Amino acid sequence: MNEAASTLEGWYALHDFRSINWAAWKAADDEERAVALDELQEFWKEWKEVEDSSKGSTVVYTVVGQKADLVMMHLRETLEDLKAVENAFNKTMFAQYTTKSYSYVSVVELSNYLGKEGEDPMQNPDIIARLKPVLPQRQYICFYPMNKKRELNDNWYMLSMDERRTMMRSHGMIGRSYAGKVKQIITGSVGFDDWEWGVTLFADDALQFKKLVYEMRFDEVSARYGEFGSFYVGSLLNEGTLEDMLKL
Ligand code: VOV
Numbered sequence: 082m083n084e085a086a087s088t089l090e091g092w093y094a095l096h097d098f099r100s101i102n103w104a105a106w107k108a109a110d111d112e113e114r115a116v117a118l119d120e121l122q123e124f125w126k127e128w129k130e131v132e133d134s135s136k137g138s139t140v141v142y143t144v145v146g147q148k149a150d151l152v153m154m155h156l157r158e159t160l161e162d163l164k165a166v167e168n169a170f171n172k173t174m175f176a177q178y179t180t181k182s183y184s185y186v187s188v189v190e191l192s193n194y195l196g197k198e199g200e201d202p203m204q205n206p207d208i209i210a211r212l213k214p215v216l217p218q219r220q221y222i223c224f225y226p227m228n229k230k231r232e233l234n235d236n237w238y239m240l241s242m243d244e245r246r247t248m249m250r251s252h253g254m255i256g257r258s259y260a261g262k263v264k265q266i267i268t269g270s271v272g273f274d275d276w277e278w279g280v281t282l283f284a285d286d287a288l289q290f291k292k293l294v295y296e297m298r299f300d301e302v303s304a305r306y307g308e309f310g311s312f313y314v315g316s317l318l319n320e321g322t323l324e325d326m327l328k329l
Pocket residue numbers: 086190191192193194195227229249252253255256257259263264265267278280282293294297298303307
């Protein structure tokens with residue numbers, strides 16, 4: 082049997098994609114809409130408090146195109162905490178004006194492919210910060226799920242640790258050339274959701290997503306072993322810009 086990479090896990094992640102039911106939102110009266118927005122602002126404050134107390138992080142982005150209208154990405158300490166935040170949102174009045182488009186459950190993951198021998202990663206503050214990250218408020222988000230292939234001739238899971246490490250090194254080098262331009266959060270989802278990883282990218286220039294993903298397509302680990310789900314792209318929302326988006 083091949084050696085599995087050892088992984089470190091941090092906060093659990095929920096990507097909660099919603100579409101706005103514009104017909105229902107427009108049919109609501111001014112007071113109903115105001116109450117729904119007030120409740121949403123309260124909710125936003127609670128998310129901030131969670132972040133301030135280092136118990137998780139939340140960002141909200143629009144989604145461009147017909148797959149959804151917005152995505153709430155939540156990181157929390159436990160699956161129960163994630164379910165609680167999902168339920169709390171579902172109980173808001175605003176949620177009545179949304180429909181569920183897609184969701185993705187995973188956990189922030191780091192693997193040991195490029196780890197330093199002999200170092201206890203849990204004593205390294207940089208690693209802890211990567212496992213429990215405050216989500217960046219960059220202008221754009223890109224999310225997609227992916228697998229590593231398990232086909233007869235191209236089976237990632239049948240490769241030796243050394244072969245995988247060599248390929249991950251090349252992957253990491255391409256990634257590093259986007260330092261400062263694209264921030265990635267890789268979440269593992271084997272046993273949690275339909276794909277093996279969630280890839281969430283943040284950037285202030287959306288074109289950098291295209292450039293990075295395209296460049297990686299030529300790198301063996303993606304070219305040969307990567308399988309990808311649907312891509313979601315959108316821009317940052319805050320309390321103010323969400324209200325603007327909902328203004329009739
Ligand atoms: C923004 C840049 C960027 C950078 C710097 C980067 C670096 C690294 C390093 C150093 C490592 C290995 C150690 C670890 O941290 O786990 C990884 C790991 C991983 N990556 Fe990555 N990746 C990036 C970006 C990046 C992208 C754009 C993608 C999607 C691939 C594509 O073709 O669309 C991706 C995927 C992954 C995955 C699925 C894993 C886990 C693989 C596994 O088998 O376990 N990743 N990644």
